[in-house]
Amino acid sequence: MADIAVGSQASPYIVTYPWNSGFGTKYSNPGTLPGDRSYGVQFSHDNAHIAATQRNSSPYIIAYPWNEGSGFGTKYSDPATAAYSLTEFVAFSGDDADVACVGTTTPYITAYPWSAGFGAKYSDPGTTLAGNSYGVDFSPDSADIVVGHSNTPFITAYPWSGSGFGSKYSNPGTLPANDCTEVEFSPDGADVVIAETVSPYVSAYPWSSGFGSKYSNPSTLPAGAGNSVSFSPDGADVAVSVSTSPYVAAYPWSSGFGSKYSDPGTAIAGAGWGVSYSGDGNDIAIVHSTTPYVTAYPWSSGFGSKYSNPGTLPPDTSRGVAFTYAAATTFIPKVMFF
Numbered sequence: 001m002a003d004i005a006v007g008s009q010a011s012p013y014i015v016t017y018p019w020n021s022g023f024g025t026k027y028s029n030p031g032t033l034p035g036d037r038s039y040g041v042q043f044s045h046d047n048a049h050i051a052a053t054q055r056n057s058s059p060y061i062i063a064y065p066w067n068e069g070s071g072f073g074t075k076y077s078d079p080a081t082a083a084y085s086l087t088e089f090v091a092f093s094g095d096d097a098d099v100a101c102v103g104t105t106t107p108y109i110t111a112y113p114w115s116a117g118f119g120a121k122y123s124d125p126g127t128t129l130a131g132n133s134y135g136v137d138f139s140p141d142s143a144d145i146v147v148g149h150s151n152t153p154f155i156t157a158y159p160w161s162g163s164g165f166g167s168k169y170s171n172p173g174t175l176p177a178n179d180c181t182e183v184e185f186s187p188d189g190a191d192v193v194i195a196e197t198v199s200p201y202v203s204a205y206p207w208s209s210g211f212g213s214k215y216s217n218p219s220t221l222p223a224g225a226g227n228s229v230s231f232s233p234d235g236a237d238v239a240v241s242v243s244t245s246p247y248v249a250a251y252p253w254s255s256g257f258g259s260k261y262s263d264p265g266t267a268i269a270g271a272g273w274g275v276s277y278s279g280d281g282n283d284i285a286i287v288h289s290t291t292p293y294v295t296a297y298p299w300s301s302g303f304g305s306k307y308s309n310p311g312t313l314p315p316d317t318s319r320g321v322a323f324t325y326a327a328a329t330t331f332i333p334k335v336m337f338f
Contacts (some may be wrong), residue, residue: 001017001018001019001020001068001069002020002068002261002278002279002280002323002324002326003017003018003019003027003043003047003066003068003069003071003323003324004016004017004019004023004132004278004285004296004321004322004323004324005017005041005043005050005052005316005320005321005323006041006051006287006293006294006312006314006315006320006321007037007038007039007040007041007053007274007318007319007320007321008037008038008315008317008318008319009037009316009317009318009319010037010295010315010316011033011315012029012030012033012034012038012090012315013033013034013036013037013038013052013217014021014029014030014033014034014038014041014050014052014218015312015314015315015318016050016071016072017310018069019278019283019300019323019324020284021282021307022057022296022307022308023056023296023307023308023309023310023311023323024311025311025312026064026275026310027071027072028071028072029068029072030064030072030075031072031074031075032062032074032075034052034054034057034062035054035057035058035062036054036055036056036057037053037054037055037056037319038052038053038054038055038132038241038319038320039053039055039088039089039319039320040052040053040087040088040089040090040101040319040320041087041090041320041321041322042090042091042092042320042322043066043092043322043323043324043325044066044092044096044098044114045094045095045325046096046325047066047068047324048065048116049064049065049066049076049092049096049114049116050063050064050066050067050094051063051071051090051099051101051171052090052111052320053087053088053089053090053101053103053320054087055086055087055088055103056085056086056237056323058082059079059082059083059217060074060077060082060083060084060085060086060087060101060103060110061079061083061090061099061101061110061118062078063075063076063099063117063118064075064076064325065116066333068324074211075118076116076118077117077118078118079112079118079121080118080120080121081120081121083101083103084103084106084108084109084112085103085105085106086103086104086105087101087102087103087110088101088102088103088132088133088134088135089101089102089103089134089135089136089182089320090136091136091137091138091143092138093114093138093141093145093160094138094139094140094141094142095112095113097113097114097115097142097162098111098112098113098114098122098138098142098160098163099111099112099114100136100138100145101136101267102129102133102134102136102147102149103132103133104132104133106128107124107129108128108129108131108133108147108149109124109125109129109133109136109147111145111164111165113162115166120307122163122165123164123165124165125158125167126165127156127158127167127168128246129147129149129156130149130150130151130152130153130154130156131149131150131151131179132147132149132150132151132179133147133148133149133150134149134179134180134181134182135148135180135181135182135183135184135194135195135228136148136183137183137184137185138160138185139160139185139189139207140187140188140189141184142160143159143160143161143209143214144157144158144160144169144185144207144209145157145158145160145203146161146183146185146192146330148179148180148183148194148195148324149179149180150179151179152175153171153172153175153176154175154176154177154178154179154180154196155171155172155175155176155180155183155192155194155286156168156169156171157169157192157210157211159209169209169210169211170210170211171211172205172211172247173211173214174194174213174214175212176194176203177196177198177199177200177203178196178197178198179196179197179198180188180194180195180196181194181195181196181197181225181226181228182194182195182226182227182228182229183195183225183229184229184230184231185207185231185251186207186231186234186235187192187231187234187235187315188233188255189207189214190207190208190255191204191205191206191207191213191215191253192205192207193225193229193231193238193249193257194229194249194257194293195223195226195227195228195229195240195241195242196225196226197226198225199221199241200217200221200222201221201222201224201225201226201242202217202218202222202226202229202238202240202249202257203215204218204238204257204320206255209248212241215255215256215257216256217257218249218251218257218260219257219259219260220249220259220260221244221249222240222242222244222249223242223244223245223247224244224304225242225243225244226240226241226242227240227241227242227271227272227273227274228240228241228245228272228273228274228275229241229275230275230276230277230284231253231277232253232277232281232299233265233277233278233279233281233326234252234281235253235260236252236278236301237250237251237252237253237277237299237301238250238251238253238257239251239275239277240275241272241273241274241275241286241287241288242271242272243271243272244271245267245268246263246264246267246268247267247268247270247272247286248263248264248268248272248275248286249261249263249309250284250302252301256289259262261301261302261303262302262303264297264303264306265303265305265306266295266297266305266306268288268295269288269290269291269292269295270288270289270290270317271288271289272286272287272288273287273288273289273318273319273320274286274287274318274319274320274321275287275321276321276322276323277299277323278299278323278326279323279324279325279326279327280326281299281326282298282299283296283297283298283299283301283307283323284296284297284299284303285297285321285323286321287314287318287319287320287321288317288318289317290317291313292309292310292313292314293313293314293315293316293317293318294309294310294313294314294318294320294321295309
């Protein structure tokens with residue numbers, strides 16, 4: 001048994017379900033709802049906590065205990081120092097010792113220690129991000145943090161430690177083509193994949209305490225602007241949700257993109273905003289702009305037959321999606337973009 005969370009543009013803003021090769025009956029809403037749209041939602045790696053952005057409602061980030069099989073606990077106290085407003089995405093570090101969120105208000109990123117609640121906000125990075133920030137991810141070993149944003153260089157990374165941000169890494173030799181809307185480390189921490197708004201729509205780099213030379217683009221590109229990316233937990237596949245039909249593209253991964261998998265047999269209903277593989281890698285879910293707002297398929301080196309829609313649908317366009325982890329692990333599920 002696992003769980004799945006969806007971040008929505010309309011109240012209650014976070015919708016959660018048990019997951020067992022399909023959607024179970026929706027969990028009760030949290031006692032205290034987010035104050036605004038949850039574009040990013042994420043479980044901690046031990047599945048004991050869930051955090052979400054609340055886009056334009058202070059403190060712009062919210063978190064709850066999470067109980068697998070029963071749902072939300074009582075909301076944690078808000079951070080003493082609010083995050084910067086207009087938040088887009090949230091991520092726990094691989095060791096669950098920290099949490100970060102990004103958004104579209106300078107300096108575009110906020111990070112806190114995490115221990116069943118928010119600690120005192122870390123100092124902002126010494127080199128400020130260049131623009132609106134849409135995606136953030138910690139490396140699996142929690143030694144680095146990478147952010148996707150508007151404005152050149154479009155992707156920025158820093159060393160990460162118990163004291164926060166280190167000195168910015170050098171930009172990649174080949175920059176993304178335009179705004180980077182999502183970023184994710186591979187489960188082994190050896191690669192970084194990004195979604196971007198213009199062709200090639202998805203790009204990737206080797207990672208070893210800095211960016212290596214960009215991998216070749218996939219031979220078959222996604223159909224349009226990339227909004228989110230997700231590695232399968234075993235690192236053998238990578239998927240990107242996109243704004244143009246068929247709204248998702250997936251590829252084998254082995255130090256570079258393989259030949260694109262066939263599109264799902266049952267099409268997604270609208271623009272794909274977020275994508276995530278389940279913790280065991282047996283399923284994949286995409287959240288999107290048109291009812292039913294979340295669509296899921298079995299996964300086995302390609303898309304299986306679509307699962308039935310949940311009995312209670314998310315209330316509106318959904319931007320974030322995350323599964324709980326199969327076990328305590330450093331694998332990182334994904335979501336989102338404005």
